[in-house]
Amino acid sequence: MHDLPDFVYFDHSIHVKKGVGCESCHGRVDEMPLTWRENSLNMEWCLACHRDPAAFLRPKEKVFEMGWDPEKADPPRTQREVGEEIARRNHVESLTNCSVCHR
DSSP, X not given: OOOOOTTXXXXXXXXXXXXXXXXXXXXXXXXXXXXXXXXXXXXHHHHHHHHOGGGTBOOGGGTTOXXXXXXXXXXXXXXXXXXXXXXXHTTOOOOOOGGGTBO
């Protein structure tokens, strides 16, 4: 579990609704004999995703699927192709204004 500072606002639901897979932040929990923190969730790590969200987006029906790979889909596509299409469809934009996360 991540314990973010009180000055950080984070809402799981908006990330899930926009197409960010659980695996993007939490790693392959289905392969962890003991759950550990896969990523730091420090500000720079979060900003990398907020600057380029298409690199992390997937279809909503695949958000909870561990190991999802767009290149194994039918038809095969790159993460960039899938992510950019989802970003357009879900109105996802680069959000780097401080007030997005700090309230």
